[in-house]
Amino acid sequence: MGKGTLLYAQSGGVTAVINATASAVIQAARARKVKVLAARNGILGALREELLDTSRESAADIRALAHTPGGAFGSCRYKLKSLEEDGARYRRLLEVLEAHDVRWFLYNGGNDSADTALKLSRLAEAAGYPLTCVGVPKTVDNDLVATDNCPGFGSAAKYTAVSVAEAALDVAAMADTSTKVFVYEAMGRHAGWLAAAAGLAGRGPDEAPQLILFPERPYDEDDFLRRVRQVVERVGWCLVVASEGIRTPEGRFVADAGGGKDAFGHTQLGGVAPYLAARVKDALGLKVHWTLPDYLQRSARHLASKTDLEQAQAVGRKAVEYALAGMNGVMPVIVRRSQAPYRWTVQPAPLAKIANHEKKMPAGFIRRDGYGITAAARRYLEPLIRGEAPPPYGRDGLPRYVRLKNRQVPKRLPAWEA
Incomplete structure (x- = not known):
């Protein structure tokens, strides 16, 4: 050295x-x-x-x-x-x-x-x-090839699974007289790893999330609405997890906000959860709530x-x-x-x-009907969210996070003209 x-x-x-x-x-x-x-x-x-x-x-x-x-x-x-x-x-x-x-x-x-x-x-x-x-x-997208999984994904997956499990208890408690459908939007532009992680929240077909929408499968609105109605009739309520990157059979992002591209060439997406919630409300006449955790998924x-x-x-x-x-x-x-x-x-x-x-979800990780995860996906995902590592907390009840001084070294070259 x-x-x-x-x-x-x-x-x-x-x-x-x-x-x-x-x-x-x-x-x-x-x-x-x-x-x-x-x-x-x-x-x-x-x-x-x-x-x-x-x-x-x-x-x-x-x-x-x-x-x-x-x-x-x-x-x-x-x-x-x-x-x-x-x-x-x-x-x-x-x-x-x-x-x-x-x-x-x-x-x-x-x-x-x-x-x-x-x-x-x-x-x-x-x-x-x-x-x-x-x-x-x-x-958090877990889409790097050559590695079994990506640092950052496991924590985002844990947050997603826990949030969906907790929200499901809330919806179930209120479904008789209030919300019948809850839509949770997960990050994942081209790969549905975080949406899949939500599947860890439940095991049986009637446990939330009853429906997961993956970017690896085309979004069929008629079929989706039909399944939402069936779940509500059978269970009394329905929790939907949708990846932000779901596309129509023609390849268009369902949540394309029309805002052009970002620095990495990615389409600016505008929120698939409110879109799906509006379609469920309009087509089925059900009371719907939705959430867009966005940065919370990666900062928790x-x-x-x-x-x-x-x-x-x-x-x-x-x-x-x-x-x-x-x-x-x-x-x-x-x-x-x-x-x-x-x-x-x-x-x-x-x-x-x-x-x-880019590493996408293997076909064997998505249920045959396209709306859930398989046992193979569960075996892959579960170890990644295991264990707790809480930060230290102060007397004020808040985590004790650190802010560095970040002192800059003296420059030695002329200023950069972009």
């Missing part, structure tokens, strides 16, 4: 445990006497040369990151294109890294982040600059999965190990070693096999 600095950055939507990964990265690097800088607001901070000195943070505050949600250093949705299209930006990144003697770059994100880390590693190699780039997995650290927390920390420690060993262009991924008892380990996987790929 040579001298140099390690740069860590967070990307995309944060999770309840991404800071646990950051905490593990910083602690592992400190143990090896390696200085860690963090990019403010992800890759944008690197481009702007807004680098935070984590050595100015106390050991206690770095440990406290493990139970603090959000992104401690800021994240961003900012996609770099190909080396040919975005060559100037990649060269600027390399200039910033050289200016601060960064020899190891850890990018904590999803598919697009893996792609950026891979391209940066190739540019550095071509330029003759000694840089080791490692992708670090994170996403108070209900984090212990399994998820341990995996988020493990990939952070391994990322540092891989980087300092010179393992360029890899990502530490989770490998399921056994199902019963559930055992897992972390192994390296090449970024080239991860970048810009």
Whole structure:
């Protein structure tokens, strides 16, 4: 291991445990006497040369990151294109890294982040600059290939399953004279992993959620409304979980808000839950309530999965190990070693096999009628939400989350012109 600095950055939507990964990265690097800088607001901070000195943070505050949600250093949705299209930006990144003697770059994100880390590693190699780039997995969507599951997903899945179970008790109690149908919208633009996690809340066909709508299956409105009516007639009420990314048979997003695309090229969705609720009310004349948990699904650290927390920390420690060993262009991924008892380990996987790929729900995880999960899905999902890892609470009854000082190191280059 040579001298140099390690740069860590967070990307995309944060999770309840991404800071646990950051905490593990910083602690592992400190143990090896390696200085860690963090990019403010992800890759944008690197481009702007807004680098935070984590050595100015106390050991206690770095440990406290493990139970603090959000992104401690800021994240961003900012996609770099190909080396040919975005060559100037990649060269600027390399200039910033050289200016601060960064020899190891850890990018904590999803598919697009893996792609950026891979391209940066190739540019550095071509330029003759000694840089080791490692992708670090994170996403509540659970859609990264090569890894059994993604850190961040287990906690979001636990929140979803618990919320649906609790809401079901509420709806059942009021159904005789009030709400007959409750619609819960889960994150998942192209993959229905979080919607599937809701299925853990019940086991029998009459237990909530009675109907789950997956983006992997076309949304058939007539069939959906018919099934809602049947469930209400049989059970007295119906709880529906819908993935935000469900599409019509023609491929159009049901909740397309008409707002164009975001930085990652994703269609701006406008809320499938209120749409479905309106259709049920209009077509069936039933009283409907709906909810859109949105950011709550990924920020609910108070209900984090212990399994998820341990995996988020493990990939952070391994990322540092891989980087300092010179393992360029890899990502530490989770490998399921056994199902019963559930055992897992972390192994390296090449970024080239991860970048810009997407893991969807296997067909065998979706019930034949398309509205629920199978036993195979339950076996896969259950271990990921096991265990509790509550944050410490203060006398005021609120979690004791930490806010870092985030002191910026002096800039050494001219300002970046976007």
